Amino acid sequence: MAALWTLSLLLSASLLGCLAVTSPDGSPLPHNLPPSLGTNSSDGSLSVDLPMALRVFSMDYHHVQAPFEIVLWIMLASLAKLGFHWSGRVPAVVPESCVLIMVGLLVGGVIYGVRHSAPPTLSADAFFLFLLPPIVLDAGYFLPGRLFFENLGTILWYAVLGTLWNVLGIGLSLYGVCLLAQSSLGDVSLLHCLLFGSLIAAVDPVAVLSVFQEMQVNEQLHILVFGESLLNDAVTVVLYKLFESFLRLPSVSGLDVLLGGCRVVVVGIGGLCVGLFFGLLAALTSRFTSRAQVIAPLFVFLYSYLSYLTSEMLHLSGIMAIVTCAATMKQYVEANVSERSNTSIQYFLKMWSSVSETLIFIFLGVSTIQDIHMWSWPFVCSTLLLCLIWRATGVLLLTAFVNKLRRNAVTFRDQFIIAYGGLRGAICFSLVFLIDDFPKKRLFITTTIVVILFTVFVQGMTIKPLVELLYVKRKKRALPTLSEEIHSRLIDHLVAGIEDVVGYWGQHYWKDKFEQFNKKYLRRFLIRNDRQASSSILRVYQELERREQRGVEEEAPPIVDPRSQGRPLLPEEMESIRRILSRNLQNFNNKQTPAYSRHTLHQDTSVDRTRKPLYRHQSLGERYSYNTITHFQGEDGGLSEPQRVRTGLSRSHTVCSISPRSTLLDSSVSAGLAQTRSTDPREDLVSPRHQETVERAARKHLSFVLENEKQQ
Amino acid sequence: MGSSSSSRNKIPNAQELMDQTGFSSAHLLRLYDRFECLDRDNRGYLSPDDFEAVGGLAMNPIGGRIIDAFFSSGQDTVDFSSFVRILAHFRPTDRNRNKEGTQQELPNSRTRKLKFAFQLYDLDRDGKISREELLQVLRAMLGLQVTEEQLQSIAERAIQEADLDKDDAISFDEFKKSLEKVDIDTKMSIGFLK
Numbered sequence: 010m011a012a013l014w015t016l017s018l019l020l021s022a023s024l025l026g027c028l029a030v031t032s033p034d035g036s037p038l039p040h041n042l043p044p045s046l047g048t049n050s051s052d053g054s055l056s057v058d059l060p061m062a063l064r065v066f067s068m069d070y071h072h073v074q075a076p077f078e079i080v081l082w083i084m085l086a087s088l089a090k091l092g093f094h095w096s097g098r099v100p101a102v103v104p105e106s107c108v109l110i111m112v113g114l115l116v117g118g119v120i121y122g123v124r125h126s127a128p129p130t131l132s133a134d135a136f137f138l139f140l141l142p143p144i145v146l147d148a149g150y151f152l153p154g155r156l157f158f159e160n161l162g163t164i165l166w167y168a169v170l171g172t173l174w175n176v177l178g179i180g181l182s183l184y185g186v187c188l189l190a191q192s193s194l195g196d197v198s199l200l201h202c203l204l205f206g207s208l209i210a211a212v213d214p215v216a217v218l219s220v221f222q223e224m225q226v227n228e229q230l231h232i233l234v235f236g237e238s239l240l241n242d243a244v245t246v247v248l249y250k251l252f253e254s255f256l257r258l259p260s261v262s263g264l265d266v267l268l269g270g271c272r273v274v275v276v277g278i279g280g281l282c283v284g285l286f287f288g289l290l291a292a293l294t295s296r297f298t299s300r301a302q303v304i305a306p307l308f309v310f311l312y313s314y315l316s317y318l319t320s321e322m323l324h325l326s327g328i329m330a331i332v333t334c335a336a337t338m339k340q341y342v343e344a345n346v347s348e349r350s351n352t353s354i355q356y357f358l359k360m361w362s363s364v365s366e367t368l369i370f371i372f373l374g375v376s377t378i379q380d381i382h383m384w385s386w387p388f389v390c391s392t393l394l395l396c397l398i399w400r401a402t403g404v405l406l407l408t409a410f411v412n413k414l415r416r417n418a419v420t421f422r423d424q425f426i427i428a429y430g431g432l433r434g435a436i437c438f439s440l441v442f443l444i445d446d447f448p449k450k451r452l453f454i455t456t457t458i459v460v461i462l463f464t465v466f467v468q469g470m471t472i473k474p475l476v477e478l479l480y481v482k483r484k485k486r487a488l489p490t491l492s493e494e495i496h497s498r499l500i501d502h503l504v505a506g507i508e509d510v511v512g513y514w515g516q517h518y519w520k521d522k523f524e525q526f527n528k529k530y531l532r533r534f535l536i537r538n539d540r541q542a543s544s545s546i547l548r549v550y551q552e553l554e555r556r557e558q559r560g561v562e563e564e565a566p567p568i569v570d571p572r573s574q575g576r577p578l579l580p581e582e583m584e585s586i587r588r589i590l591s592r593n594l595q596n597f598n599n600k601q602t603p604a605y606s607r608h609t610l611h612q613d614t615s616v617d618r619t620r621k622p623l624y625r626h627q628s629l630g631e632r633y634s635y636n637t638i639t640h641f642q643g644e645d646g647g648l649s650e651p652q653r654v655r656t657g658l659s660r661s662h663t664v665c666s667i668s669p670r671s672t673l674l675d676s677s678v679s680a681g682l683a684q685t686r687s688t689d690p691r692e693d694l695v696s697p698r699h700q701e702t703v704e705r706a707a708r709k710h711l712s713f714v715l716e717n718e719k720q721q
Numbered sequence: 722m723g724s725s726s727s728s729r730n731k732i733p734n735a736q737e738l739m740d741q742t743g744f745s746s747a748h749l750l751r752l753y754d755r756f757e758c759l760d761r762d763n764r765g766y767l768s769p770d771d772f773e774a775v776g777g778l779a780m781n782p783i784g785g786r787i788i789d790a791f792f793s794s795g796q797d798t799v800d801f802s803s804f805v806r807i808l809a810h811f812r813p814t815d816r817n818r819n820k821e822g823t824q825q826e827l828p829n830s831r832t833r834k835l836k837f838a839f840q841l842y843d844l845d846r847d848g849k850i851s852r853e854e855l856l857q858v859l860r861a862m863l864g865l866q867v868t869e870e871q872l873q874s875i876a877e878r879a880i881q882e883a884d885l886d887k888d889d890a891i892s893f894d895e896f897k898k899s900l901e902k903v904d905i906d907t908k909m910s911i912g913f914l915k
Contacts, residue, residue, distance in 0.1 A: 490882050490899065491875065491878050491879045491882055492879050492882050492883045492899040492900070493899065493900060493902065493903055495855075495858075495859065495862075495875075495879055496838065496896070496899070496900055496903070497900075497903055497908070498862060499783065499838065499841065499842075499858060499862065500838055500905070500908055500909055501908075502781055502782055502783050502862065503783065503787060503837075503838060503841060503909070504811070504908070504909060504911065505777065505781060506777065506778055506781045506783065506784055506787040507787065507808065507811055507911060508777075508911055509775050509776065509777030509778050509781070510759075510772065510775055510778070510787075510808075511752070511755060511808060511911065
């Protein structure tokens with residue numbers, strides 16, 4: 010642990026070394042200059058003293074300077090992140106963002122000390138074009154769709170109206186403060202205050218995510234805060250640009266305000282449409298990637314980034330575009346590309362967003378060390394106070410309205426977390442740098458940095474103990490007993506079934522309509538043909554299996570090993586049983602979507618789950634019907650598909666209910682067999698050589714499965 | 722809707738149903754519309770294949786049991802009042818009601834909800850969940866991903882945890898006790914039926 014910290018410090022030292030070596034006006038000398046004997050040339054390249062025309066050893070830093078520095082920064086960021094996770098108790102107390110900002114402050118301070126000039130700051134362009142998109146893309150791709158749409162009304166309510174309330178409130182009250190402190194703040198006009206309000210009021214998704222990640226709050230709360238932070242981008246962007254353009258206009262009329270309001274709608278919906286367009290395009294493209302599977306992930310990233318850039322070009326909301334694009338293309342892409350491509354996509358998304366986030370926080374820290382600060386006690390303190398006050402009142406008021414229309418009311422404790430969890434982050438920071446220059450701009454910058462640091466450090470660190478204090482309904486940390494787990498899952502399935510019977514009206518009317526439209530047109534157009542066909546066969550299979558099961562349950566005599574009754578279970582077995590249960594209990598309605606996590610890929614993404622075991626089933630059926638075909642000469646290969654499948658099913662069922670050890674191994678081997686065969690279901694069944702190699706692979710797979718269990 | 726009063730007259734024993742189940746008349750109307758929608762042949766009652774036409778139930782591991790729960794013993798048709806009575810179990814409990822004996826009679830009390838869930842296990846209606854019944858449900862929920870031995874261990878352990886009188890089966894009281902920490906009222910409620 011200490012090693013990693015020293016490593017990162019070493020690295021930053023090396024970074025500084027590189028920076029120190031380059032002279033301020035370094036101009037790269039061309040290589041083919043004759044070497045000067047025994048002297049250090051002024052461009053910093055060293056040479057060995059040799060009376061030859063050749064240099065044996067030389068260093069030319071300028072050649073690689075730009076990428077080298079970028080890589081060093083990223084390396085520093087990643088090592089700091091590693092160090093954070095290895096450092097014992099720190100992650101429990103301090104959120105990652107705080108540690109990264111502190112590292113950034115440290116590095117910034119060192120650079121400042123060495124060079125006596127401001128360290129490199131985070132340029133707004135670099136932030137908006139390179140650092141922000143990966144994070145938002147990651148968030149959009151793993152967005153829990155059902156939860157999001159169920160709460161969409163509330164989220165929009167908070168995002169649009171809440172942001173408006175905050176902006177106007179903060180802006181107007183700050184103007185009041187400026188009027189009161191005429192002496193120092195007299196030249197800050199109303200529009201400036203409103204502009205400042207618009208950029209400081211917005212809750213930042215990056216910061217929110219990184220803090221909520223450490224806490225385990227219930228998914229509804231998580232999606233409310235997170236969804237709000239994503240969607241308020243539209244309002245923020247519009248208001249910011251609006252006030253900025255107002256500042257340039259000689260005068261502002263009511264018509265301009267009205268137009269501004271229209272712009273909000275246009276920006277939001279425009280971003281949405283751009284995202285939809287590119288999302289559908291990406292889905293369509295992924296349909297044809299079967300012959301070049303390796304580049305399939307690339308399309309996901311390219312199209313998403315294109316959607317972001319396009320909407321930024323059109324001054325629409327880039328965040329909304331990229332989120333919509335990712336959410337749209339997800340289901341089709343996942344159906345179209347191979348398993349490995351899916352995993353690659355998910356891993357790359359996580360990786361890039363992780364790097365981005367780390368870099369953002371480090372740069373926030375570094376950029377704080379500057380000499381363009383301007384301090385003003387009344388302004389800064391009142392901004393801090395007003396941010397908190399307006400957010401709290403906003404949340405309270407809005408929730409009072411929205412609770413009347415919601416199914417699950419947002420409790421008072423939830424409201425506190427929503428209000429307190431409104432962290433500001435790097436978006437405010439970049440926006441403040443983009444303001445046109447005016448005398449008090451430095452004051453704004455300083456205030457923004459203070460607000461960001463305050464929210465991230467103070468609110469970020471204290472939110473977890475406050476949550477515990479208020480007993481917000483968290484995801485149950487205490488391990489439920491086995492009975493609880495089983496019965497709870499049963500009840501979940503039961504409620505899901507009853508909901509299907511009852512059939513929601515109102516809000517789910519549109520969902521059902523969309524599902525129908527999706528099934529009839531979109532899926533047929535956007536998903537590869539063979540994948541579609543198998544899903545309908547699988548549906549028939551499931552239907553049959555269900556009916557069969559009802560029959561089998563009554564007939565098949567269950568075998569119970571009498572000797573196993575009295576044996577108490579070891580704790581390791583208990584653990585593995587728990588793990589099996591939580592991993593394997595299927596939940597078809599995707600209610601238990603795992604909460605968003607920056608650090609890990611969840612193994613049980615919904616599509617995966619419903620597909621993998623079903624493939625196993627089908628191939629299982631096929632394998633056994635293959636056996637029946639070869640063993641019973643009477644059968645010909647011309648059995649209709651459902652029938653063949655059914656014979657396979659009954660065989661597999663009887664195998665499972667009779668549990669002598671040999672067939673146990675057999676069924677798991679065949680499961681492994683099916684697994685390796687699921688990638689190519691159309692393979693020729695009648696080839697003994699193939700079966701041998703597959704069985705070997707299956708045995709390896711079996712040990713892999715066992716090991717997998719142990720590791721998890 | 723001008724037809725609301727007339728359609729309320731379509732529902733037989735509307736007032737009685739409302740009293741017994743606690744549904745409001747608006748909800749009763751909605752449920753009646755849904756009943757008519759499910760009843761494709763307009764026979765006035767539902768049969769198992771009407772339920773099976775519901776999309777999600779086919780994918781549900783305990784879909785068959787849920788359907789069976791609607792049909793009380795022996796019968797193979799469900800009329801509207803039985804339909805409503807079953808669904809009344811899933812009404813959210815009214816917290817501000819006085820907790821007198823009247824609470825127990827409403828179908829959406831916690832005990833009644835648990836009883837409903839219990840009956841999903843206990844197919845032979847002997848008042849106990851035997852090991853075999855538990856195994857069947859586990860098999861349905863876990864699919865073929867878990868070996869038979871693991872299933873046995875899981876069932877074994879579950880019975881060990883819950884079985885207090887050591888009769889190798891879980892009675893309704895033991896079932897209730899094992900779920901005392903779980904918030905059944907919220908878990909087994911459907912918001913639509915508020």
